[in-house]
Amino acid sequence: MRLCFATNNQHKIKEVGALLDSSYTILSLSDIGCVEELAEEQSTIPGNSFQKANYVFQKYEVPCFADDSGLEVDALKGEPGVDSAHYAGPQRSFEDNMNLLLKNMANHAHRGAQFKTVITLVTSQTTQQFEGILRGQILYDKRGQGGFGYDPLFLPDGYDRTLAEMSLEEKNRISHRSIAVAKLVEYLAGRH
Ligand code: IMP
Numbered sequence: 001m002r003l004c005f006a007t008n009n010q011h012k013i014k015e016v017g018a019l020l021d022s023s024y025t026i027l028s029l030s031d032i033g034c035v036e037e038l039a040e041e042q043s044t045i046p047g048n049s050f051q052k053a054n055y056v057f058q059k060y061e062v063p064c065f066a067d068d069s070g071l072e073v074d075a076l077k078g079e080p081g082v083d084s085a086h087y088a089g090p091q092r093s094f095e096d097n098m099n100l101l102l103k104n105m106a107n108h109a110h111r112g113a114q115f116k117t118v119i120t121l122v123t124s125q126t127t128q129q130f131e132g133i134l135r136g137q138i139l140y141d142k143r144g145q146g147g148f149g150y151d152p153l154f155l156p157d158g159y160d161r162t163l164a165e166m167s168l169e170e171k172n173r174i175s176h177r178s179i180a181v182a183k184l185v186e187y188l189a190g191r192h
Pocket of ligand 1: 067068069070071084085086097115147148149150151163175
């Protein structure tokens with residue numbers, strides 16, 4: 001079965017492709033001739049995930065899944081959430097976003113937060129959503145050089161290193177994205 005992953009991130013395509021059996025061929029957006037930027041106009045992570053997958057399915061008539069992720073901070077009522085990528089402005093700077101988060105968290109002792117990924121699969125037969133959550137704490141200072149986004153500020157529950165202090169393999173074993181991908185893969189494997 002040909003299945004589009006609504007991304008051009010070859011790393012993500014390879015990662016999912018390696019987890020699926022050979023009856024699935026994972027295609028990127030450019031593989032199906034989609035060169036446009038996909039709109040993310042919804043106010044929730046599941047909403048944006050659905051919007052992207054559904055748009056590609058309707059327009060290109062290829063079964064498709066899309067992911068959308070963000071950081072939800074308890075004390076900030078779930079912010080930055082859907083605005084995670086551009087929290088501090090359209091420049092989408094990881095540094096600016098982290099600095100704004102630290103500022104907004106300055107007076108909060110409760111530091112609980114979660115990363116969330118929602119993957120939406122849209123085919124002619126079904127629409128399914130798969131959620132992955134990683135709980136942790138927002139630190140008062142950045143730690144580590146690895147990863148991306150808010151990783152240097154995020155200490156996963158049960159660990160003494162931030163996501164930015166972990167190897168990519170270690171992060172991938174516990175991440176919100178890998179939890180959601182594992183659920184998608186389990187669902188697809190069960191369809192045979
Ligand atoms: P995307 O939907 O995967 O592009 O994620 C949107 C934004 O959420 C990113 O630009 C980051 O700011 C944040 N984010 C998502 N996943 C992670 C992660 O694993 N580590 C750190 N930040 C993340």
